[in-house]
Amino acid sequence: MTAPSLELIGFTKRFGAMAALDDVSVKIEAGAFHALLGENGAGKSTLVKCAMGYYAADQGQILLNDREVEIAHPRQAHELGLGMVYQHFTLVPNMTVLENFVLSRGDLPAVIDWAAERRALNAYFETTPFTVPVDVAVADLAAGQKQKGEILRQLYLKRNLLILDEPTSVLTPDEADEVLTTLKKLTDDGQITIVTITHKFREVNTYCDAVTVLRRGQLIGTKPTSELDNDMMAEMMVGRRETRTVVEREIRAPGKAVLKLEGLSVADNVGQLAVEDLALEIRAGEIVGVAGVSGNGQRELVETLAGQRDHEAGRMLVHGEVYTATRPEMVRHRIACLPEEPLRNACVADMSVAENMALRSFDQSPSSPDGIRLRRGPMRETARKLIEAYKVKTPGPDAAIRGLSGGNVQRAVLARELSSEGDLLIVANPCFGLDFAAVAEIRARIVQARNRGAAVLLVSEDLDEILQLSDRIVVMFDGRLALQTDAASADVGAIGRAMAGH
Amino acid sequence: MDGSDIGLWGVPLAMLAGAIRVSTPFIFVSLGECLTERSGRINLGLEGTLMMGAMSAYGTALLSGSPWLGVLVAAGVGLMLGALHAALCQLPRVNDIATGIGLMLFGTGLAFFLGKPYIQPKAPNLGALDLGGWSSIPQVQQALQVNPLFIVGIVLAFALAWALKNTRWGLIVRLAGESVDAALAIGASVARVRLLATAVGGAFAGIGGAFLSLYYPGSWNEGLSSGQGLMAVALVIFARWDPIRCLWASLLFGAAGAISPALQSVGVTQGYYLFSAAPYVLTLALMIATCSPARSLRGAPAELGAVK
Numbered sequence: 001m002t003a004p005s006l007e008l009i010g011f012t013k014r015f016g017a018m019a020a021l022d023d024v025s026v027k028i029e030a031g032a033f034h035a036l037l038g039e040n041g042a043g044k045s046t047l048v049k050c051a052m053g054y055y056a057a058d059q060g061q062i063l064l065n066d067r068e069v070e071i072a073h074p075r076q077a078h079e080l081g082l083g084m085v086y087q088h089f090t091l092v093p094n095m096t097v098l099e100n101f102v103l104s105r106g107d108l109p110a111v112i113d114w115a116a117e118r119r120a121l122n123a124y125f126e127t128t129p130f131t132v133p134v135d136v137a138v139a140d141l142a143a144g145q146k147q148k149g150e151i152l153r154q155l156y157l158k159r160n161l162l163i164l165d166e167p168t169s170v171l172t173p174d175e176a177d178e179v180l181t182t183l184k185k186l187t188d189d190g191q192i193t194i195v196t197i198t199h200k201f202r203e204v205n206t207y208c209d210a211v212t213v214l215r216r217g218q219l220i221g222t223k224p225t226s227e228l229d230n231d232m233m234a235e236m237m238v239g240r241r242e243t244r245t246v247v248e249r250e251i252r253a254p255g256k257a258v259l260k261l262e263g264l265s266v267a268d269n270v271g272q273l274a275v276e277d278l279a280l281e282i283r284a285g286e287i288v289g290v291a292g293v294s295g296n297g298q299r300e301l302v303e304t305l306a307g308q309r310d311h312e313a314g315r316m317l318v319h320g321e322v323y324t325a326t327r328p329e330m331v332r333h334r335i336a337c338l339p340e341e342p343l344r345n346a347c348v349a350d351m352s353v354a355e356n357m358a359l360r361s362f363d364q365s366p367s368s369p370d371g372i373r374l375r376r377g378p379m380r381e382t383a384r385k386l387i388e389a390y391k392v393k394t395p396g397p398d399a400a401i402r403g404l405s406g407g408n409v410q411r412a413v414l415a416r417e418l419s420s421e422g423d424l425l426i427v428a429n430p431c432f433g434l435d436f437a438a439v440a441e442i443r444a445r446i447v448q449a450r451n452r453g454a455a456v457l458l459v460s461e462d463l464d465e466i467l468q469l470s471d472r473i474v475v476m477f478d479g480r481l482a483l484q485t486d487a488a489s490a491d492v493g494a495i496g497r498a499m500a501g502h
Numbered sequence: 503m504d505g506s507d508i509g510l511w512g513v514p515l516a517m518l519a520g521a522i523r524v525s526t527p528f529i530f531v532s533l534g535e536c537l538t539e540r541s542g543r544i545n546l547g548l549e550g551t552l553m554m555g556a557m558s559a560y561g562t563a564l565l566s567g568s569p570w571l572g573v574l575v576a577a578g579v580g581l582m583l584g585a586l587h588a589a590l591c592q593l594p595r596v597n598d599i600a601t602g603i604g605l606m607l608f609g610t611g612l613a614f615f616l617g618k619p620y621i622q623p624k625a626p627n628l629g630a631l632d633l634g635g636w637s638s639i640p641q642v643q644q645a646l647q648v649n650p651l652f653i654v655g656i657v658l659a660f661a662l663a664w665a666l667k668n669t670r671w672g673l674i675v676r677l678a679g680e681s682v683d684a685a686l687a688i689g690a691s692v693a694r695v696r697l698l699a700t701a702v703g704g705a706f707a708g709i710g711g712a713f714l715s716l717y718y719p720g721s722w723n724e725g726l727s728s729g730q731g732l733m734a735v736a737l738v739i740f741a742r743w744d745p746i747r748c749l750w751a752s753l754l755f756g757a758a759g760a761i762s763p764a765l766q767s768v769g770v771t772q773g774y775y776l777f778s779a780a781p782y783v784l785t786l787a788l789m790i791a792t793c794s795p796a797r798s799l800r801g802a803p804a805e806l807g808a809v810k
Contacts, residue, residue: 110671114668
């Protein structure tokens, strides 16, 4: 195998009114280990998915070994030797490594001679820099071995240009080093070319030859890693920013601690610790912004606080009492929560707007006189008031909430959560995917809650949002707090480095 | 039966005999369900298929005089019911479970309706092989009277396990059940694979029905299956979608079903009905022991909606 070069010229891709990619051009040299760096939503995944034929770009030209090629379907990309390794695993868990490899080849005989296939695969593994056990079900492999298996399968299928989408996000640093070291060796030998999407500066510095930085769909630049240091990369990635834009906020000293996390550890869906030994305090009248690249434990943290996930160790205290996220505790401590994807996490999609707005209070007066019977009238009346106060665009209180636009679902849930004048507000990515006006309004509501003395935990992947709203900023990386700083004296470069694990 | 000369040994012996006799329909239905579920589809209608198989086999044997022709017709009827289920499930917004329950009621109802004339007359039996000739003890001889379908069932279990592991066809069935994306990536038609797997699974269940009416209990009536088709679905989960384990689980269920008559044969008559409930209690106990809300079952086909 010889490594090809790849050039992407003038790629533009729009999703509706939003330009995910705006005239982006990248040249990847043959045998390079090339990093694509950028925040969430910078357009890295969109770019490689266009190159692999998963998306049709609005504009753009692909040169492979300086020859123009057309890639309209992933199968065409595969035939040209392009392969992609994802953040999530694509090997079938209930089959062995051998079965997975042989099946993906696609040219099966009627009866498979497993002894011969096993010999052939073992012989092939003699030539590869790392191996995985052949006869073990993929489900039984550790995450690092699974990722190696994914890469090996690409090599086995004779793909010589690999695109890795955050390949190490599921690996421990040691596993990541092992995989990347061997890949580096393959590129140095001129066998394959690698494009890797990453947020981690350490990996870029150690393994990559060149870096392309994207920000909000724009190309910021491509440079050899030897000419860059962490500060420069952080600046390219997050840019120079205004740390404060105008949201009316009262100057007020924070009050007593409302939420206190002590040594909190939370496991993710596969049982690995997503949040590890986390300690955090949020006081009345302050907004604590949790910054970080997604997948560093923020989702699990919010789910734990909202009662959607159990924690493994540590404890949560609200107003000094142990808090286990039960409904009575939430009512007593007046906790409000606006999780990400509210339609999925905080609504019953097929119920009406009025019913969804009553989810916190349907068994209390006036919606219910005795906790058993429900009264539609007052419920609808409350909803009508909230709809007006929060300008929720809906055909009426009886319309199913599923039919509302994303911004209006967000407004409806925010109306419900803020109407109780809570002491603690937990918000996750509140403005994701919303238009400009909606963003400004929802941010203003959050600051209002803070101004009236609520403690606010704001988890967001949008650094601008964090900088704009927070009194204090913490950065989560790999389940831990990598940085804690006052927003007033925050150094954007330091935040960017902390987000990348430095 | 006179159990006094071998004493309490009569109980395990009768349970062995029961395991052999009662387990056969379980084997066929569970293998059918196993195949269907490995392709990523669930078919709860096999209870109905079992009844239709029993009725059509009995009717055919009665009219033609050949019980083996009856078995063949039962398989054909099962094949058609399975294909019907698969075809319905492929329509947009159609739910496997609801369709399955619908076909279960349809199958039993149709079998009762068409089977009315066959309740009285006596059709020819499938007969048995005497494998107990080496023993002089009559109870042993009786216990080892084995129906050929039992042996076919055992062979089928091993053949299915082999095919799922070693043939292109088997691997593609499993891929359709594990990952639709991966199946599409190698150009397999998931819909066609599931149609075939469900149809063949239905044919297996039909044969199980033929055993009920043509060997043990060996007549056609409306209480013939008593939920065995549904228990077989539970049994597949217990067997973790493995044909060989389906075989062992079927034998276990068969033995549980034989506890009550076995105890009666040695004179324990108290609690007859309580012991009759053994297979159902076993089903419940296994379900409680093997299911957990926190994790999905190991070995469960990933695309199987019911266990997702």
